[in-house]
Amino acid sequence: MALTGLDIFKKLPQTNCGDCGVPTCLAFAMKLASGGASLDLCPHVSQEAKDALSEASAPPMREVTIGQGENALKIGGEQVLFRHEKTFFKPCGFALVIDDSMEAAEVDSRLESLKKLRFERVGYELKTDLAALKCASGDKSSFAGLVEKVKGACDLPLVLMSDEPDVMSAALDVCGTGKPLIASATSDNSNAMTELARKHKCPMVVRGGSLEELSGLTEKISKAGVKDLVLDSGSRDLSKTLENLVMMRRSALKKKFRPLGYPTITFPCQETQDEMLEAIHAAVYVMKYGGIMVMNNLQPWSALPLFVLRQNIYTDPQRPMQVKEGFYEFASPGDSAPILVTTNFSLTYFIVSSEIESSKRPAHLGIVDSEGLSTLTAWAAGKFTAEKIAAFIKKSGIEDKVKHRKVVIPGYVAQIKGELEEELEGWEVMVGPREASEIPGFLKSWQ
């Protein structure tokens, strides 16, 4: 249970020395209780108090890291139930299943997919995060063989799926240093699995048949020293999984119920055979508290929308991303290259700039500071007006860089053409297409 400021205060030295950067121990205790400070800022606290407090002042949902190095996946650490309350912090991960009963050709093609399911969008790389290796044969040497092969061919972190401690042990002997995610500990095998997780210092999935059972298990396992846990509520249907995910998230955040204060894992791959529905189940879990989605089918046509959904849901709702005002150059534009203008909302900028890039045509793209709003939103809010665009063009110095006096505005704000021509004497204002996807065609016909 969460401690109050007063509970914490009782355990502090109460000397008010101020070394923590706050004038009094009480003030510091209050800050700790609200999550605004961390205990190690007080150099004088006793070890005994530290143990008691660190447990209690830990965040309500633990952050868990799977794998190592730059491809490591961090999940958990979430603080809210609704993204508008603050933000969702740690984008969930997608895992693609490979099992040891698959034909070699299928394994190779899945390994290929793991490399290919990467997209560049609005300045970010969107990708599959994990390879989920499943022991379907029940045979430990067959599974270890698969692990060995995948480890050599792919640098993504692994999820190891088997409930047999023997099989798991053999797999961990092959790849245990890479901090794979062990899946799973259950009531039947938890002692042996916990031992393996401790020995190899790996994070571990805990699966229960119900949330009661699951809570009991995580409590026991964390007491045994393994704390990097991931929750599998055991359900394999959409409705029940949604319910369990909501219950786990609420328990952790609203009730500060430690046994469920971990990120989660879901298995759309085991919920349906239909590849489109599988993606839709995953989409539901992206929004509703899934930490990892284990997929049997991930094709570019399903991965792209899923990854973009994840990107949407995990953006910070308080601060639209912005790019800097100014002129951006494409394909070394000379003094006759066209001039286009748009707003500084980074989504808008990246969509427009990637189209200009793909056209391979030279262009000057002017970004007008419009406080991070999209074209129409900015226009409606008075942040992308003829006046602002004119002022931007005049002060930008672009007039010295080009011979012509033509500027292309987004098709959606065609209505400002007349006004802009008035503001920008001697300029011709051209209305571009509405959708950025039509920019390449437009540029190709530009004279």
Add this chain to the structure above:
Amino acid sequence: MSYSAPIDRYTGKINKVEIGTGDARVQVGGETTQPFYLFEGEMPNRPRLAMEVCDEAPGDWAKALEDVLGDVWDDPVKWAAKCKDEFGADLICLRLLSIDPNGADKGPDEALEVVRKVADSVEIPLIIYGCGNAAKDGEVLKKVAEQMEGRAMVLGPAVEENYKTISAAAMGFGHNVAGETPIDVNMAKQLNILMTNLGMPAQRILIDPSTGALGYGLEYTYSVIERDRLTALQQNDAMMQMPIICDMGREAWKAKEAKVGTDEHPEYGDPVKRGIMWEAIGVTSLLVAGADIVVVRHPETVKLMRSTMEGLGVK
């Protein structure tokens, strides 16, 4: 420490709105909990899928849409019939593109003609959406409302500039109205207050929160619907308890990712399945946030969403 389920209770509930008449009428709303949270409340009516039909042949729709609709899309009556008979649409959303002053600029009488024909040929309920030009939409929807008296259609989108005309006509002639505001809880509430002040019954209003497509502002729509819903349920705010309608098909299929072929972007994979998923995943997110009616374009989306809702326990 033992587990006990953290169940929430809500003081508010979503209005029930009836659309259409006779056996084919449809009821939406009535939720006493967050979407699909059947463990703590009810969702008596599953969200409905309206298929979009335009009154003029679309020029530039994606190939994935042309494949399934191209044979009927120059005839709204056939198009609507196909949506109902073959694709299982719950409602038809007839979009009056041809009245756009920047387009064919057809008048109220011509628009009415189309509405009447479609309404007479399919029994399922109709949503009539204008072209987005507030003045023209007001003029045309007023006429449509009068002449189609008692059909309990949904007319919209009513916006700040034309809500008086549209809701007065809807009120007088037995229709429902969808009020659109740009992704803002307070503005949605304000429009509802204005309309109910005019005398429009709250039980005949839908909230259209404005819809951004996946990758094109979806997250704003998602969050505003969640907030609308929480305001209705937790704060029991009567001016936010209207069911929510989202116009997703149009937005989804505008996105490049839903449209481009493999020649341009081989790494994006199968263009038909990709287009469907672009729409369907966007719709999924609206349903999970709290939408009660979603307007879509592709029949596969309708099928997928049906299965999904069934999977979520709402038939």
